[in-house]
Amino acid sequence: MxxxxxxxxxxxxxxxxxxxxxxxxxxxxxxxxxxxxxxxxxxxxxxxxxxxxxxxxxxxxxxxxxxxxxxxxxxxxxxxxxxxxxxxxxxASRHKRAALFVSKMDHCLLDLLWRQRRGELPMTVRMVVSNHPELAGEVRQFGIPFFHVPVEKGNKAAAEKEQLNLVKGNVDLVVLARYMQILSGDFLDEVGVPVINIHHSFLPAFMGAGPYQRAKERGVKLVGATAHYVTEELDEGPIIEQDVIRVSHGESVRELQRKGADVERLVLSRAVAWHCEDRVIRDGNTTVVF
Missing domain, CATH: 3.30.70.260 (ACT domain)
Known part of the structure; x- marks a missing residue:
């Protein structure tokens, strides 16, 4: 359509x-x-x-x-x-205002910024928030404000308070574009807007550190990604979009990571676009996507 x-x-x-x-x-x-x-x-x-x-x-x-x-x-x-x-x-002409959260990996973040600049996503990125400073220069090339909010060990509450001061009332959506921190239930309760996350999906699944290395060792044949709404239960929120790509025994861990990044970009951009076009209806812990 x-x-x-x-x-x-x-x-x-x-x-x-x-x-x-x-x-x-x-x-x-x-x-x-x-x-x-x-x-x-x-x-x-x-x-x-x-x-x-x-x-x-x-x-x-x-x-x-x-x-x-x-x-x-x-x-x-x-x-x-x-x-x-x-x-x-x-x-429809009122674009959703979004905040993008990121850590060090830039593939999902830059893809969203590029698609927004080309007019492919009906949203306005109001800010990028990161717990690391490395991506500040790349973000500012898009004319987007960049906020570095470090998360100190044992004091996540202080970082989340600062993040809430930035986003609360200023955005309609938070997108975790490979943000490698777990958001607390208090943050999710207070932010007052939907939060979308992206993560890799292996068949079988490998959680924790070094998933691509362990996937290679098990001889996986499919690498995928899942975009979902964030709830207090880690990675258990309503799913918006998923996709997979085939891989083979001949591909290195680095090649698996590259293919994984490709599918993550596509899945996240689709999920964000569908949300911003009001195509996703949440119903409990499931979704209807038109």
Whole structure:
């Protein structure tokens, strides 16, 4: 679908809740009454009898910005009060504001910055935050503020307090672009926005230090990556996107790392793009991606 993110009169309506007859008709009815033209509509139900319903609608409505409050109120009555549904109404032209967290590995960070500069990602990177100073020069070439917040052993709380002072209220999304620190539950509770992480995925999986070396020693045939929302349970959050690439016995550990970095870049950029386009609906510990 060719969806223009620059059209100031394009809106997105995201709906979820208990499935029941009449939801699609109610959504279409409200939009029609306000003169909106539906550009695309995707929907899914986990079970037609007593399941969960999910819908993403893209529409065009002249003068959307001025008419948004009245449309919001009408949807609140018909979808919220009468049907008991949750919904989000957004302007497509309002890009998500993001903070990118990184440590020393630059492949995911630079890929996101490059894609944003080319207009491939509907987001505005407000800042890069790192626990190491090495990438400051490369980041500033993109005209993005770089903040070095060291994490001292035994005093992570102080670093997270400084990070929260930087991002809280200033961003709509935090992306961990190979940030090699575990965020505390307190940070996740306070930041108030979704956090997306990327990590390698081996089949079988190898956690901890030296995963590529151990993968090589076991003769793995697939190297992959997983992008997911961050929860307090390490790497257990709802999955947004995954992909794999084949490898062979003849490839060195360095070649496995290069291929792993390639797939990490692709998976993270897709996940971030889909989130910023409001294509991802979280439902408990799973996701629906349109």
């Amino acid at each position: 060719n969806e223009s993110i620059h059209n100031v009169d394009t809106g997105r309506l995201i709906v979820q809740g208990a499935d029941r007859p009449g939801i699609v008709a109610s959504v279409s009815g409200v939009l029609t009454r306000y003169g909106a033209n539906i550009v695309s509509l995707d929907q899914s139900s986990s079970d037609p009898s007593g399941g969960r319903f999910f819908q993403r609608t893209v529409f065009h409505l002249p003068g959307l910005a001025a008419r948004l409050p009245a449309l919001q109120d009408a949807l609140e009555v018909e979808l919220g009060e009468e049907l008991g549904l949750d919904f989000r109404l957004v302007e």
